[in-house]
Amino acid sequence: MKKSVLLLAALMMASAPISTPASANAIERACNQxxxxxxxxxLCGCIGVVADMTxxxxxxxxAARFFSDPQRAQDVRMSDRASDEAFWDRYRSFGETAEAMCG
Structure with missing residues (x-):
């Protein structure tokens, strides 16, 4: 399953247009800045593609706010709120996929 997800992601990246500042997502912009x-x-473009996928x-x-305020990431990660825990699970999955595809 993981191989098929990575293959699909690689195909999407190969066919994706190169991002311009106007089309870059929030994570890609934060990464570039x-x-x-x-x-x-x-690298930021690749991470942006993964963000769009996941x-x-x-x-x-x-997540883009974490680039300028790493403490915010720590606060979300340590939060007991169900919504923060669910977000952190999605964010961790994004990070693992970005590392596999872009790292």
């Missing part, structure tokens, strides 16, 4: 040394347009727009906006 971050001061992290590893961030570059290609997260809703609302989840993407919430």
């Amino acid at each position: 971050s001061d992290r040394r590893a961030a570059n347009r290609q 997260l809703s727009r609302t989840d993407q906006r919430q």
